Amino acid sequence: MRARLLKFAGAIAALAVATWAVAQEGHPLKGSWIGVWDSNETHGDNVVVILDWNGEEITGMINPGTQNIEIDEASLDPETWTVRIEADAQTDDGDTISYVIEGVIEELELPSRSIIGTWRSDNGRGVFDIRRQ
Amino acid sequence: MTRRNIAILAAAALTGPVAAHHSILGKFDDAAALTLRGTVTHIDWRNPHAHIFMNVETSGTTLNWAIEIESPIELALSGWSDQTLLPGDAIVVDGWRARDGSRQAWGAEVVRADNGRRVYQLKDTAPPVPLAARPAPRWPDGSVALGAAPGTSGGYWRYPSMTSLVEDGVEVEISRAGLLADLDEADEVAPLQPWALALFRNRQSRHLRDDPLFLNCKPPGGPRQYQSNLGFQLIEDKASERVFVLLGSGNHNYRIIYLDGRDRVGQVTGDDDNPLYYGRSTGEWEGDTLVANTRSFNEDFWFTSSGLPHTNRLQLTERFTRTDLDTLEYQVTVDDPGAYTRPWTATWTLRWVGGRELPSHFCQNNRP
Numbered sequence: 001m002r003a004r005l006l007k008f009a010g011a012i013a014a015l016a017v018a019t020w021a022v023a024q025e026g027h028p029l030k031g032s033w034i035g036v037w038d039s040n041e042t043h044g045d046n047v048v049v050i051l052d053w054n055g056e057e058i059t060g061m062i063n064p065g066t067q068n069i070e071i072d073e074a075s076l077d078p079e080t081w082t083v084r085i086e087a088d089a090q091t092d093d094g095d096t097i098s099y100v101i102e103g104v105i106e107e108l109e110l111p112s113r114s115i116i117g118t119w120r121s122d123n124g125r126g127v128f129d130i131r132r133q
Numbered sequence: 134m135t136r137r138n139i140a141i142l143a144a145a146a147l148t149g150p151v152a153a154h155h156s157i158l159g160k161f162d163d164a165a166a167l168t169l170r171g172t173v174t175h176i177d178w179r180n181p182h183a184h185i186f187m188n189v190e191t192s193g194t195t196l197n198w199a200i201e202i203e204s205p206i207e208l209a210l211s212g213w214s215d216q217t218l219l220p221g222d223a224i225v226v227d228g229w230r231a232r233d234g235s236r237q238a239w240g241a242e243v244v245r246a247d248n249g250r251r252v253y254q255l256k257d258t259a260p261p262v263p264l265a266a267r268p269a270p271r272w273p274d275g276s277v278a279l280g281a282a283p284g285t286s287g288g289y290w291r292y293p294s295m296t297s298l299v300e301d302g303v304e305v306e307i308s309r310a311g312l313l314a315d316l317d318e319a320d321e322v323a324p325l326q327p328w329a330l331a332l333f334r335n336r337q338s339r340h341l342r343d344d345p346l347f348l349n350c351k352p353p354g355g356p357r358q359y360q361s362n363l364g365f366q367l368i369e370d371k372a373s374e375r376v377f378v379l380l381g382s383g384n385h386n387y388r389i390i391y392l393d394g395r396d397r398v399g400q401v402t403g404d405d406d407n408p409l410y411y412g413r414s415t416g417e418w419e420g421d422t423l424v425a426n427t428r429s430f431n432e433d434f435w436f437t438s439s440g441l442p443h444t445n446r447l448q449l450t451e452r453f454t455r456t457d458l459d460t461l462e463y464q465v466t467v468d469d470p471g472a473y474t475r476p477w478t479a480t481w482t483l484r485w486v487g488g489r490e491l492p493s494h495f496c497q498n499n500r501p
Contacts, residue, residue: 023345026432026444026471027328055446055471078331108335109343 159342444471
């Protein structure tokens with residue numbers, strides 16, 4: 001089951017590379033993002049992040065429809081365009097691990113802007129690189 | 134009229150009728166002046182800006198340059214055409230080099246080499262200001278006519294006193310294209326949330342080159358439609374209780390303000406899941422002022438030339454008041470808790486262009 005999900009996520013990521021991002025001239029984090037959290041042995045290398053802005057806080061989910069990791073807290077420092085995301089997730093064994101993702105928005109002016117940085121959890125750490133779709 | 138508006142008008146008068154529909158500084162560097170001498174090879178007479186292609190001899194090599202000039206509509210209103218210059222004509226161009234280093238230049242001044250006459254310069258096409266205000270025309274029922282007077286031929290509104298959005302009472306120096314003279318004044322333009330201020334500053338620092346109206350032919354939604362350089366027409370359909378707003382700029386778009394008391398959602402094109410460039414509008418008359426309320430905007434465009442951000446929580450309250458035959462006062466209150474810390478208001482006037490047809494502009498074939 002998990003291998004099938006990874007293939008599905010990979011296919012989405014491949015498709016995303018070949019498509020244009022939907023325009024977004026409002027809050028720069030709002031939208032769907034696809035990419036990798038490299039070397040994540042717990043939840044796989046591929047990642048989908050949905051982010052929204054309600055005027056007061058950034059909300060969203062990691063890997064919706066598959067792992068459904070609710071974002072507990074997210075922030076954006078507009079001085080440096082640094083993004084920080086915190087989320088608790090369940091492992092296959094039922095344990096809870098805490099993720100912290102930190103990255104910087106690159107190519108802010110493009111609808112297909114990206115967030116590049118790192119992720120870390122109780123089980124590891126690695127490069128985090130997602131691009132807006 | 135605020136002191137700021139007066140300053141803008143004065144600045145416009147000093148700079149002459151330059152009407153580029155967007156900031157040409159995004160593409161061209163005004164600090165990199167150049168002079169080109171050569172012969173015309175082709176005139177490309179297309180929106181948004183016309184181009185002169187010319188051969189220039191440089192150290193024994195012939196290179197072809199693209200010279201960008203004003204829009205064909207503006208040029209035609211000033212009496213120029215695609216036949217003003219013909220292939221083989223010798224010209225001298227003074228302008229600004231493209232920032233990307235390509236063989237493109239903004240043609241600030243184009244002169245025929247044979248007789249020294251300047252061509253493709255814009256003339257002031259605004260109608261003269263009457264010595265005394267003339268009363269606003271009215272319908273037989275006594276209500277003010279927002280468009281042509283009953284029984285008269287066409288006309289439209291143009292020549293806004295402000296060409297970018299700035300909160301009433303704020304004094305900042307800003308160009309006709311929306312560029313701040315001092316980026317440190319960005320936080321004064323409107324009560325921006327921190328992220329929106331940072332994004333606004335980013336767009337300004339990039340000379341507005343990312344404007345989706347220019348890059349992707351996105352419509353000038355929201356208040357921007359009343360600051361566009363080609364104007365708009367208001368047509369009142371009394372029988373069906375609606376006002377049509379026809380735009381000269383953008384892609385000759387239109388929007389409808391419904392006055393029949395309907396609810397905004399589900400009654401016009403789109404719904405809550407399909408937000409629009411011009412939103413959904415209902416309106417009502419308060420005395421001689423048409424008050425329109427608009428919401429359900431998408432986030433795919435800039436609602437002002439200067440790049441102030443907005444979100445899909447944007448709601449506009451627009452007040453249209455024809456204070457006399459030649460003057461329309463437009464006031465907009467921006468309520469967007471997604472991007473601003475409080476509602477804020479901007480006001481400007483437009484001039485009546487009587488007896489003329491609304492220009493018909495379609496965005497096409499941009500050369501970024």
